Amino acid sequence: MDIHINKLYFGWPASTFSLEIPHLKVASEDSLAVVGASGCGKTTFLRLLAGLILPDVGEIFLNGQDLKNLSETQRREFRQRHIGFIYQDFRLMDYLNMKDNILLPWRLARGRDPKDTLVRDRLYRLIESLGISHLMNRTLDQVSSGERQRVAIARALIMGPSLLLADEPTGNLDPENKLMVCKLLQDKAQEYGATLILVTHDQAIVDRFSHSVDFGTFQSNRTMEKEVG
């Protein structure tokens, strides 16, 4: 998915925090690591990209579509079909087993699109390739952190997204798992032809990406000009 941000400004109400991105372009199927100190707006950036919040000023084009021009329902449907989310704390539902957690985005999309068989095929391919087939009937307290993150990755990929947004996905993992999950994400993004935007603090992770932006630096300079890909 092509991402094009133009003269973006966003500020949280009742807060001094603001995010300004004059220009940022990420080409389809490319990947970008986003680094920066806490509170510099990395997560806000991901939420803007997902259309969960809208910029006060400026445009965000995803595949040429300005998110501002979409209604809330259209943005939600766009998110369901095209965007996969991965979080640092996994955010899996404790009342669902791992299989149901992976299928949650499909259920939220009312199970109409894509069709059952397609999702089933994708599910089995995903859990096979991520090595989590044996976890499907287990609950959250029966799996390790590394396994939880792999389940979260499967959940993000189940709808076949073209944009993967990962918010510090390796933050809660041990060094060995960190690199493994990072590689897994990159491999899967490549396999699904998805653009990967990954927020991290970890230099070792950043080193594995060909492109990165430091939000801290850009924010302090109040400018952000970057073209990736």
Added chain:
Amino acid sequence: MNRHLLYLAMRYLMHHRRRTFLLWLGLSITCLLPLGVHHLTKMFEARLRSRAEQTPLLLGVRGNDYDLVLHALYFRNVLTERLSMGDWNQINQREGILAIPLCHTFRARSYPVIGTTIDYFDLRQLSFASGHSFTELGQCVLGATLAESLGLGVGDTLMSDPENVFDLAGSYPLKCRIVGVLAPTASVDDSAVFVDLKTQWIMEGLGHGHDAATPESMASGEWTTSQEGDIVATAAVLPYLEITQANAADFHFHQATDDLPISAVLIWPSSVMASTLLLGDYQDPSQPLQVIRPTEVVDSMMAWVLRVRSFLDWNYFLVALAVGSFLLLIVLLSLKLREEECGILRDLGGSRSWIFRLMLLEWGALLLASGLVAFGMVRVLGFLLQHWLERFL
């Protein structure tokens, strides 16, 4: 309904079993109390009314209508003021009137003993599960529940309870032979002992049987001669405690039959006119006797019961309001607790209405389950309490 929504709601409820159970229990009890009281009152009313409808009119000593109805229809209490067989005769001789005398003073093994005539069985449409109606003095017929709970049947005997264990000069208990057991009717008749009126009077001591005065018994002092020259029995002459073929002829009454007491008369008029005329004749408040319509008394009793129920309904309404407030608080707290979960669902593409419907479905399922269980419990309670109501009414 969206099957995915239903699936997720069920998964949530199943996962939080303890929480779900507690909520379900609370809601079930909240529903059960008013539903149960309503159902029981309805059952109570139906039973009370059906018995009253079977008996168009009642004759008794003027006084408390409720006491008379409870006594004559439900065998609940013993009346101190009684009428006589003469009163019954007067009514029974009227055209278009069928009257059944009833006398209930004693109990046997705590069950009411009802003295009546054999017509009672026909008019109440009571049939015999075994044996037959009483035909001789000292015989009795048992209701189905009573026979079952005491383990008695045809051929056994049943002793009436002593009137007063401290009064040695009072009436003596009488051993009755059981000659019939009634088929169950789900009414108060199932828990009563029926005897002939004469047997009832013998229990009361109004009639008795004893050894005749002989020169030997006169000599032994069991009998004496009064100043008027009459032969009088002393306390040493004991009455028979059982009526047998051998001693039946020795039983006698010292009063004319018309003077012997009864406690009420059940009346079946053959027409509205016969009924109206009878009611008119006993309308005068200065008369010692009264004729009443049991249905009117039952309606007035039920109006009182319903007033109590309406008070209870208000009480339950307030309780339900309090429970509703607590539930609202729980819902709000639960929403607060599930804020993060809602956030994830929104991030993954769930709409606010979808999330709202999910939670609504969870609560709806809980409410439905509670309602169904409460409804089922009311039915089960009704079934279990039916037996108790049968004994009571």
